[in-house]
Amino acid sequence: MTQNKGKALIIGAGIAGLSSAYYLLQKGWQVEILEQNDLSNNCSYGNAGMIVPSHFTPLAAPGVVAQGIRWMFDSKSPFYVKPSLSTQLLSWGLKFLKHSNQSHVDRSAQAIRDLNLASSSLYNEIAGKEEFNFELNQNGILMLYKTEKVAEEETELAYKAINLGLSVDILDKKEIQTLEPNVQLDVIGGVNYKCDGHMNPMKLMKQMISYLKNNGVTFHTQHQVTAYETVGNTIKAVIANGNKFSADRFIMTGGSFLPELAQKAGIKIQLMPGKDIPSCILLKIQSTDWNMQHYYWKQE
Ligand SMILES: Cc1cc2nc3c(=O)[nH]c(=O)nc-3n(C[C@H](O)[C@H](O)[C@H](O)COP(=O)(O)OP(=O)(O)OC[C@H]3O[C@@H](n4cnc5c(N)ncnc54)[C@H](O)[C@@H]3O)c2cc1C
Numbered sequence: 026m027t028q029n030k031g032k033a034l035i036i037g038a039g040i041a042g043l044s045s046a047y048y049l050l051q052k053g054w055q056v057e058i059l060e061q062n063d064l065s066n067n068c069s070y071g072n073a074g075m076i077v078p079s080h081f082t083p084l085a086a087p088g089v090v091a092q093g094i095r096w097m098f099d100s101k102s103p104f105y106v107k108p109s110l111s112t113q114l115l116s117w118g119l120k121f122l123k124h125s126n127q128s129h130v131d132r133s134a135q136a137i138r139d140l141n142l143a144s145s146s147l148y149n150e151i152a153g154k155e156e157f158n159f160e161l162n163q164n165g166i167l168m169l170y171k172t173e174k175v176a177e178e179e180t181e182l183a184y185k186a187i188n189l190g191l192s193v194d195i196l197d198k199k200e201i202q203t204l205e206p207n208v209q210l211d212v213i214g215g216v217n218y219k220c221d222g223h224m225n226p227m228k229l230m231k232q233m234i235s236y237l238k239n240n241g242v243t244f245h246t247q248h249q250v251t252a253y254e255t256v257g258n259t260i261k262a263v264i265a266n267g268n269k270f271s272a273d274r275f276i277m278t279g280g281s282f283l284p285e286l287a288q289k290a291g292i293k294i295q296l297m298p299g300k301d302i303p304s305c306i307l308l309k310i311q312s313t314d315w316n317m318q319h320y321y322w323k324q325e
Contacts, residue, residue: 030054031273034263036250036286040069041278042228043233046242049152049276056242057272059265061249064234068280074226075166076148078141079186079193080217081134085124101171113284117297138189145222152224156236159229163222169215170203176214192219245270253290260290 026180027101038060046056057247142285145163152161168183170176188191194217203213211310253275255261262271279286281298288294 027074028053032057032271033274033276034059034270034272035278036263037274037280037282038064038234038244038246039067039278040060040230040233040279042276043069043230044147045276045278046237048232048273050237050240050242054274056237057245057270058237058242058244058249059248059263059270061247062265063246063272064230065113066084068193070227070230072226074171074224075228076141076145076161076163076222076224077146077166078191078220079166080141081138081139081189082130082182083124083133085121086130087125088125090122090125114297118296125129130229134185136188148222148224151229151233154236156239157232159232160225161222162224165219166174166202166223167201167215167217169210169212170211173213186218186220193217194219195267196259202295207298250286251289255290 030049032051033045033054033056035045035056035058038058042058042060043256046058051141071082076138077291085313144320148161148187149163151157152159170179180195183193183195195214196199197214198210198212201212204217234244244262246301250263251264253262254264254269255259260275264270277283277286277290281296284294284296
């Protein structure tokens with residue numbers, strides 16, 4: 026590691042904050058992290074752990090609007106957004122509507138693919154270090170379908186993935202069954218996204234925190250950033266629990282709190298907290314009989 030680039034202060038100890046700390050450390054920065062909670066619970070601990078270059082379709086896409094509007098007001102749906110009359114929700118909603126078209130999907134696909142592939146390769150790099158063992162498996166994720174209608178939609182998407190250079194197999198019922206001989210599957214086929222993988226997020230988070238602590242990163246837990254001190258357009262310090270923390274660089278990784286965190290510094294970010302996994306219900310199979318642990322059943 027090179028040394029003495031200066032001090033970087035990261036706000037938020039989710040996977041974005043910890044990964045930023047990890048790579049800033051490699052580049053010679055002295056790193057401190059401010060976290061409003063303890064180090065046991067945020068979105069990064071409790072997700073499905075899928076690493077998915079195959080998810081190159083942005084959420085704002087044709088057809089999502091009608092379904093999305095129904096889902097937005099259903100608290101049990103995967104895309105629930107707490108209703109309010111806030112101008113923020115209205116402004117975000119209008120932008121979402123404007124972008125829900127095919128040209129936006131086509132324009133974004135390559136960039137999202139590249140980001141996801143880069144992310145996947147960095148997970149491989151971290152998994153190669155002796156301090157880490159977070160059950161990273163790059164053995165693919167299956168999209169399974171039970172009807173011709175869904176088969177058609179999924180095959181179309183699979184060909185888009187193939188055209189984007191991703192490693193994908195379109196399989197019939199027999200081929201799926203061969204891949205999973207220990208499970209009786211009531212499906213007509215599926216797509217094997219061999220480019221995808223999965224890991225154990227809880228283990229990654231815990232191991233990353235230990236690694237960072239052992240390598241000199243300071244964590245200030247139960248410290249909520251409530252204000253910034255700025256000179257012109259530059260942030261010079263943040264205030265958390267009445268204390269002032271100065272640094273040379275500030276990295277905001279507040280997850281779903283990011284808009285309000287950024288707003289305190291006068292930065293407007295169009296991000297709306299909600300739940301994930303549109304159009305699919307995730308079925309996480311724990312049984313060791315399954316070769317792959319992650320499957321999607323496409324909803325009709
Ligand atoms: C059900 C579900 C399943 C998912 N499955 C997957 C998946 O399979 N694969 C995938 O890649 N992604 C998945 N995701 C998404 C993934 O979990 C998130 O994108 C990721 O965890 C976000 O990380 P983050 O570091 O940005 O935010 P977070 O993990 O939310 O961390 C942000 C941190 O910032 C802190 N913070 C916020 N404001 C302040 C403040 N003012 N002061 C101090 N600290 C502050 C918060 O307390 C929090 O600890 C899933 C999400 C959900 C909900």
